[in-house]
Amino acid sequence: MSSSTASNTTNGRHLFKEYPTGFPTPGQSTVYDTSASIDLDHVPLNGGVLTKLKVLSIDPYLRELMNPNLGTSPDFVPFALNEPIQGHGIVEVLRSENDKFKSGDFLHADVIPHEEYPLFSKEATETLSIVEKRPELPLSVYVGAARMPGWTAFAGWKEYAKAKTGETVFVSSGAGAVGSIVVQLAKHQGLKVISSAGSEDKVQFLKDLGVDVAFNYKTSDTREVLKKEGPVDIYWDHVGGDTLDAALENMNQYGRIVLCGMITGYNTESGDVPTQKLYTAVWRQLSLHGLLIVPALIEKYQSSFEEEVVAKLADGTFKYREDKRYGLEEASQAMLDVQKGSNVGKCVVVVDGE
Ligand SMILES: NC(=O)c1ccc[n+]([C@@H]2O[C@H](COP(=O)([O-])OP(=O)(O)OC[C@H]3O[C@@H](n4cnc5c(N)ncnc54)[C@H](OP(=O)(O)O)[C@@H]3O)[C@@H](O)[C@H]2O)c1
Structure with missing residues (x-):
């Protein structure tokens, strides 16, 4: 949970600490850390976007990226020690120097650092896209069945x-x-x-x-x-x-x-x-x-996906089940639960909101 003084707000992070050889150990392989802070009003953006983390997707592949010998695809590189875990999620814009995004917008990214206030550089804003949310579906479904x-x-x-x-x-x-x-x-x-x-x-x-x-x-x-x-x-x-x-x-x-x-x-x-x-x-x-869900495959099927899956989720024809955890401090345990099968439905960590 964040705390703040006049100009500094705690920026909680979920850090990668050691390469596990078996199942990851919550609080040891990865830890929730509150030692960093951020000045939300004045941190320079340099053409980028300052955001607040809303929802994280806890996917099985996160464990694969904890393997230093991973060599399966050039698109996937192992996590760096002492840096935040990175994964799919949704953020809300707090401040922006990019014309495409304004304060209050909800944005998707495939590579979001697990920290409460991610700052995307000018280059990294290329990876962001606005969430086209249907009112019938909660934001969290946009890291799961709808994404x-x-x-x-x-x-x-x-x-x-x-x-x-x-x-x-x-x-x-x-x-x-x-x-x-x-x-x-x-x-x-x-x-x-x-x-x-x-x-x-x-x-x-x-x-x-x-x-x-x-x-x-x-x-x-x-x-x-x-x-x-x-x-x-x-x-x-x-x-x-x-x-x-x-x-x-x-x-x-x-x-x-x-x-x-x-x-x-x-x-x-x-x-x-x-x-x-x-x-x-x-x-x-x-x-x-x-099967690897790469951009070319997404592009090919994106519009039919909206009609044949997202519309059916919205009108109730297709069902989804979510396992929601609340607070970034829960991410470490959530990652283990997905590996062990203790999750019941799509595992998400809601960091702020619903
Ligand atoms: N190729 C791609 O682009 C791509 C993209 C997304 C996901 N995936 C892969 O698709 C699979 C499912 O992903 P998901 O996000 O839908 O995860 P998920 O099924 O929601 O969660 C993982 C599940 O795996 C099961 N499991 C764990 N250990 C097992 C074992 N030893 N034997 C059998 N089942 C085991 C558990 O369910 P039970 O309780 O039923 O055992 C656990 O709940 C994963 O292998 C993931 O890596 C691939």
Whole structure:
């Protein structure tokens, strides 16, 4: 929480302190720090924008960026020690020297430092965009179903799933931010949807979304379920490892696999996710697609995303579930909870407001 004197306001920050080798430890791998302050009225902007942090998205990839050996994509670099964690979020403009943005505007950015008063340089303002908020949706949904996780689901589905009515799709981690949109897109298109999650509560949420076969992968055998309910035409992977193997074993001829994430590897030192059954892809002539939500893919599907997802979220056709934490000091624990599955729905940290 911020405190202020006549000209100085505490600028709370969520700092990266050590590279974890397993799960991140709240208050140790990352810490909430109140040693910095900022003069909100006089700090020079030099053509930039001074903002107040509103909402942060707590995404699984934040743990991937805590791996110093990360070398997966030039777009993703590991976090620097003793610097704020950076991630998706929404800020409110306090002062601006950029004509496009005025005080009170809500702005999106993909790379926001986890601090209560982010200052964007003139160059960094290029990465900001105004939130086109529908009144029916809270601001927080604009870091979840209506933004990056929703884009990932929609653009990946359109580009790679090649879904046909009557086919069968399996979505792992289906109750999460991305998965819950994928299962609804699939149901909407008339597919049979099989989906797994890690608790009875999440399984109930999957049923509420209309999933045909919802199961708890901790108490049911994924292979048995897929054997009984498959074969699977499309597997949407969030997990990797043995779950990917179970899907590979139960794929239909010419099936498609969308590799969206592999969370089983994120909290290990190497980040590797061993897979044993890849050879099945040869015999069944499967297509495997790595999905990364990059600007070109967003641009391609942005306008249809507004109509086919955001409008449906706004009118209640599509459902979303959020796990809201309040205050930047909660970000450290929230990051661990997303890795462990203790989050129920899209995990967001509301720093100021709703
Ligand atoms: N490719 C891209 O551009 C892109 C973009 C966004 C997200 N992603 C990836 O998509 C996946 C889902 O992201 P999200 O934001 O929607 O997160 P999320 O599903 O809301 O949260 C992560 C979930 O992963 C599950 N999980 C954790 N450890 C697991 C394990 N060992 N086995 C099975 N499930 C496990 C937990 O759910 P349970 O309780 O059900 O286990 C946890 O709640 C992640 O892998 C993420 O990295 C990729």
